[in-house]
Amino acid sequence: MIVITIDQRRSRSGPDKVEALLHRLANDYEAVRGFERTAGDEIQGVLRDGAAAVDLALEVARTGEWSVGIGVGAVETPMPEQTRAGRGPAFEHARDAVERAKGSSGSLALSGPGDGAERLEAELQLVAMVNARRTESSAEAGILVSRGLTQQQVAAKLGISQQAVSARLASGLWYEATRLAAAAGLALHEYALITEGSRRT
Structure with a gap:
């Protein structure tokens, strides 16, 4: 539990x-x-x-x-x-x-x-630190993507180019952090x- x-x-x-x-x-x-x-x-x-x-x-x-x-x-x-x-x-x-x-x-x-706790904690702390250090604009773009919007749709909503959306997501390590968090969730469930x-x- x-x-x-x-x-x-x-x-x-x-x-x-x-x-x-x-x-x-x-x-x-x-x-x-x-x-x-x-x-x-x-x-x-x-x-x-x-x-x-x-x-x-x-x-x-x-x-x-x-x-x-x-x-x-x-x-x-x-x-x-x-x-x-x-x-x-x-x-x-x-x-x-x-x-x-x-x-x-x-x-x-x-x-x-x-032995499972130490690795899981390190992974979650890493993601938490990445989240905490994102700029407000990067976090805004990432939240919209997490809700199912495409980068093109996010760009239209924010009034910026798709390239700018991609740059914001990249600077905030959005996809990498999301993948690590998902893997940690599966690992925590098994643990x-x-x-x-x-x-x-």
């Missing part, structure tokens, strides 16, 4: 943004146990799909407003209805990950058993299944 813990950065010097994030995550992502506030400015949810977990973690980390910890492993069953009442290694790994994320590259970290299976045997 995959547990994601998200903590608001610099919450003492700014407004509480938890409720807005909870609303967005509830609308955009399917969870085994939905995200809810666990303590103060921290929220937590449980997912089964690795690709969705990667998309969610990178989307939230990209804002620069949150530290994101991904914990992988078994959970105690039957799971309680409330996420905050969940227990098991995945929850413990998520706690470790979110604490490390506060000082980690891209404000994102991943923890889990065995979560393996760690759950090894716990049962």
Whole structure:
């Protein structure tokens, strides 16, 4: 199972943004146990799909407003209805990950058993750093492409040439980062299944 813990950065010097994030995550992502506030400015949810977990973690980390910890492993069953009442290694790994994320590259970290966690964390941190360093114009073009628009359609929408769109995507390493994120999502899904299976045997 995959547990994601998200903590608001610099919450003492700014407004509480938890409720807005909870609303967005509830609308955009399917969870085994939905995200809810666990303590103060921290929220937590449980997912089964690795690709969705990667998309969610990178989307939230990209804002620069949150530290994101991904914990992988078994959970105690039957799971309680409330996420905050969940227990098991995945929850413990998520706690470790979110604490490390506060000082980690891209404000994102991943923890889990065995050798799989370190490589996955490095891949996700790399993508998170690329996302964080994109210019606003590069990110805008990439988001439109991710929604299914062709470069020609993006160019028409932004009022620029197709060559300019291509340059923005290239400078932001959009396609490379997208491919790495997709591969990491598949790897995370397999890793979560393996760690759950090894716990049962």
